[in-house]
Amino acid sequence: MEERHLDAIADADTYPYWYEDVDEPDSNPTLVRTESCDLCIVGGGYTGLWTAILAKERDPSRDVILIDAHEVGSAASGRNGGFVDSSLTHGIANAQTRFPDEVGVLEELGLKNLNEIEAAVKKYNIDCDWERTGTIDVASTFHPSSYVDELRDDYAHLRKLGQRVEWLDREAMQAQVHSPTYVGGLWRHDTGALIDPARLVWGLKAAAESLGVRIYEDCKATSIERDGVGVMVNTPLGRVRAGKVALATNAFKPLLKRLNNYIVPVYDYCMVTEPLTPSQLESIGWKGRQGLSDIPNQFHYYRLTEDNRILWGGYDTMYYFNNRVRQELESRPESWAKLSKHFFETFPQLEGVRFSHMWGGVIDTCSRFCVFWGRGMGGRVTYALGYTGLGVASSRFGAEVMLDLIDGRRTRATATDFVQSKPLPFPPEPFRFVGIQATRWSLDMEDRTGKRNGWLRTLDRLGLGWDS
Numbered sequence: 001m002e003e004r005h006l007d008a009i010a011d012a013d014t015y016p017y018w019y020e021d022v023d024e025p026d027s028n029p030t031l032v033r034t035e036s037c038d039l040c041i042v043g044g045g046y047t048g049l050w051t052a053i054l055a056k057e058r059d060p061s062r063d064v065i066l067i068d069a070h071e072v073g074s075a076a077s078g079r080n081g082g083f084v085d086s087s088l089t090h091g092i093a094n095a096q097t098r099f100p101d102e103v104g105v106l107e108e109l110g111l112k113n114l115n116e117i118e119a120a121v122k123k124y125n126i127d128c129d130w131e132r133t134g135t136i137d138v139a140s141t142f143h144p145s146s147y148v149d150e151l152r153d154d155y156a157h158l159r160k161l162g163q164r165v166e167w168l169d170r171e172a173m174q175a176q177v178h179s180p181t182y183v184g185g186l187w188r189h190d191t192g193a194l195i196d197p198a199r200l201v202w203g204l205k206a207a208a209e210s211l212g213v214r215i216y217e218d219c220k221a222t223s224i225e226r227d228g229v230g231v232m233v234n235t236p237l238g239r240v241r242a243g244k245v246a247l248a249t250n251a252f253k254p255l256l257k258r259l260n261n262y263i264v265p266v267y268d269y270c271m272v273t274e275p276l277t278p279s280q281l282e283s284i285g286w287k288g289r290q291g292l293s294d295i296p297n298q299f300h301y302y303r304l305t306e307d308n309r310i311l312w313g314g315y316d317t318m319y320y321f322n323n324r325v326r327q328e329l330e331s332r333p334e335s336w337a338k339l340s341k342h343f344f345e346t347f348p349q350l351e352g353v354r355f356s357h358m359w360g361g362v363i364d365t366c367s368r369f370c371v372f373w374g375r376g377m378g379g380r381v382t383y384a385l386g387y388t389g390l391g392v393a394s395s396r397f398g399a400e401v402m403l404d405l406i407d408g409r410r411t412r413a414t415a416t417d418f419v420q421s422k423p424l425p426f427p428p429e430p431f432r433f434v435g436i437q438a439t440r441w442s443l444d445m446e447d448r449t450g451k452r453n454g455w456l457r458t459l460d461r462l463g464l465g466w467d468s
Contacts (some may be wrong), residue, residue: 002101004344004351004430005340005341005343005344006337006339006340007110007259007352007354008340008343008344008353008354008355009271009336009337009340009358010099010354011254011354012271012336012354012355012356012357012358013357013358014331014354014357014358014359015357015359016078016079016198016200016357016359017194017272017287017305017309017311017356017357018078018082018197018199018357019078019198019306020197020357021196021199021201023127023202024198024202024203025205025206027032027217027218028072028215028217028220029216029217029221029249030216030217030219030235030237030238031067031216031235031237031238031239031240032237032238033238034098034238034239034240034241035065035214035238035240035241036063036141036240036241036242036413037063037064037065037066037214037240037241037242037243038062038063038064038242038244038386039055039063039065039242039245039246039291039406040065040066040067040231040233040240040241040242040244040245040246041061041064041065041066041067041245041246042067042221042224042233042245042246042248042249042255043066043068043247043248043249043250043252044066044068044071044072044073044078044159044215044217044239044248045072045075045076045078045199045201045207045248045250045394045395046077046204046315046391046395046396047248047250047384047391047395047399047402048066048246048248048399049072049077049201049204049205049207049208049399050204050395050396050398050399050400051087051212051246051248051399051402051403052064052066052164052208052211052213053120053171053204053207053208053213053419054103054399054400054403055229055230055332055403055406056208056211056212056213057211058403060211060212061407062211064212064213064214065213065214065215065216065220065240065242065296066208066213066214066216067215067216067217067219067233067235067240068215068216068217068218068219069218069219069220069221069252070217070218071217071218072201072202072205072215072217073197073198073201073205074248075251075252075362076196076250076359076361076362076363076391077197077199077200077201077392077395078197078201078250078360079197079359080197080361080391080392081197081270081301081302081303081311081313081314082194082195082196082200082305082392083135083194083291083301083390083392084114084117084192084193084194084195084310084392085114085191085192085291085390085392085394085448086110086111086113086114086134086190086191086192086393086394087107087110087115087191087390087393087394088109088370088371088394088418089106089110089369089370089418090369090370090388090389090390091154091390092107092157092158093099093150094368094370095107096157098368098370098463099416099417101417101420102159102416102418103161104161105338105412106416106418107158107161107163107357108161109412109413109467110189110191110393110394110397111163111190111191113393113394113396113397113400114129114191114193114393116133116396117193117393117396118130118193118378120207121200121203121230122241122349122455124204124207124210125147125203126199126200126201126203126204126206126207126264127198127203128195128196128197128199128200128203128355129194129195129199129305129306130193130194130195131193131194131195131289132190132192132193133192133193133290133291134185134187134188134189134190134191134192134288134290134291135187135188135191135192135288135291135292135293135311136168136173136176136177136185136188136252136290136291136292136293137151137154137186137188137189137199137293137294138173138182138185138292138293138294139151139173139182139183139185139294139295140179140181140182140220140294140346141181141183141184142294142296142345142446143295143296143447144182144183144264144446144447144449144450145448145450147296147310147450148183148184148295150295151184151185151186152167152186154219154272155167155186157191158186159386163188163190163191164188164189164190165186165187165188165189166186166187166189167184167187167239168184168185168186168187169184169185169227170182170183170184170296172185174285175285176285176286177284177285177286177349178283178284178285178286178349179284179346180207180348180465181345181346183368187290189282192291193453194289194291194303194304194306195392196306197392198415200392208287210320212318215270216238217236217338218237219235219236219238219248220233220235221233221235221255222234222235222236223255224255224256224377224381226377226378226380227241229243229246230242230243230244230380231243231245231288231377231380231381234438236308238325241412243380243410244380244381244382244406245377245380245382246380246381246382246383246384246399246402246403246406247351247381247382247383247385248383248384248399248402250263250363250364250383250385250387250391251263251265251266251325251363251364252265252325252362253325253361254383254385254389256376256381258384259374259383259385260323261425261426261427261428262366262367262372262385262386262422262423262425262426263315263364263365263366263385263386264319264323264364264365264366264426264432265319265320265323265324265325265362265363265369266317266318266319266362266363266364266365267318267319267320267329267330267332267360267361267362267363267391268313268314268317268318268357268360268361268362268363268389269313269314269318269332269335269336269358269359269360270301270311270312270313270314270339270340271311271312271336271340271355271357271358271359272305272307272309272310272312272355272356272357272358273309273310273312273350273354273355273356274309274353274354274355274356275307275308275309276308276309276310276350276353277345280349280353281308283349283350284347284349284350284466285305285319285372285422286304289304291303293314296446297443297444297446297447298313298314298316298317298399298440298443298444298447299315299316300312300315300342301312301313301344302341303446305387309356310343310347310447312339312342312343313339314339315335315338315339315342316332316334316335316338316339318332318335319433319437320431321429321430324434325331325362328362329362329423330359330360330361331360332360335360336355336358340355360425363387363391364384364385364386364387365387365388365389366385366386366387366388366423366463366465367423367424367425367426367463368386368423368424369386369388370387370388370394370396370400371384371386371387371391371394371395372385372386372399372421372422372423373402373405373419374386374422375396375405378450382402382405382406383402384398384399384401384402386423391427394428397413400413401413401414404446423463424462424463431434438455439455439456440459443456
């Protein structure tokens with residue numbers, strides 16, 4: 001076992017698989033002078049790009065500039081697993097805990113948002129391998145029985161909300177995807193899709209530019225300040241004078257200092273196999289090509305790519321002291337080794353398969369595990385942060401709400417407590433680091449025993465928590 005899972009990663013490139021694509025667009029120039037616009041968007045990931053597109057769709061005459069510190073999609077948006085999940089709240093269980101009176105509304109808004117993403121992919125002819133396959137939450141012999149009971153509760157709740165869900169017992173689960181560890185699953189037929197995340201972000205960039213958005217890359221915003229009735233965004237070589245600013249910086253250091261205690265950057269690691277042979281594919285089934293994830297606090301996510309590789313990631317999410325964000329932290333061999341071990345425990349019939357790529361990336365999280373919004377500088381600046389994963393779809397919703405706040409529009413979404421409330425802040429260092437490590441240890445214990453210890457119960461009472 002030890003040699004098998006280590007041999008499988010020995011020759012893997014430490015580079016995102018999605019970037020091995022001849023269609024990657026050329027970089028845009030950096031900003032070298034002072035420009036003026038109606039709306040300046042800081043951050044060129046999904047949130048920033050959707051904000052730009054929606055702003056121009058609402059008002060084609062609005063002058064929009066988007067700037068990114070590196071290249072559009074070079075961070076989480078271009079290197080994630082490619083799961084497009086309708087949940088706005090990082091799962092229905094989190095919604096039930098934090099927004100119990102709004103679960104139905106939030107699930108409805110999330111499904112509407114997913115449908116609108118699919119419509120935009122078609123409208124702008126974005127070639128991103130879109131597959132509306134649905135998602136299966138998998139229960140296995142690795143999980144405590146209490147977790148399976150919680151998954152059944154999710155099934156019952158989603159059925160009451162009118163969603164097209166299916167409970168899979170052991171036999172039905174094995175008929176969908178074969179692993180000797182599987183004991184059941186919850187198939188959410190309509191609430192998930194799969195995409196090539198890099199191709200999606202490149203397609204959104206092209207769509208934004210076709211609408212007249214000016215995009216500058218390798219253009220880091222270093223500070224923002226009031227500028228008359230607007231805002232000045234400063235960069236190393238130029239400036240943007242804007243009427244309003246939308247911050248879509250996610251895991252990176254916020255330009256509004258008061259946000260530093262509301263988000264923390266965490267690193268997620270994943271890998272992708274070489275293409276499976278027909279016989280290897282036959283051994284696992286998976287003809288429905290659904291996105292899969294298991295159900296503990298520290299969970300795996302996995303899916304088939306367009307060329308029948310298995311992308312396998314998650315579980316070992318890491319926080320580094322003092323909110324560190326560094327390129328070298330994208331490499332963590334011990335996490336890749338652990339993921340490889342878990343892969344062959346789940347699919348022992350794939351012995352001999354090797355991984356071709358393995359990589360990591362930083363995402364933002366907050367104490368409520370889902371996006372939150374706010375304003376600064378007298379309403380001139382608006383932000384959307386804290387997605388905690390599942391941001392491929394919810395980033396569009398985050399952008400739409402952020403634009404509603406910029407435009408002063410009252411909508412069904414902006415009237416919710418979900419939009420109007422904020423998470424609790426994290427404590428300062430070193431208490432932040434110690435607390436997060438204690439929580440990770442406790443969650444690992446819960447995953448193995450099914451028992452929630454006193455530390456986790458205290459966090460529950462405080463409205464804080466942590467999972468991957």
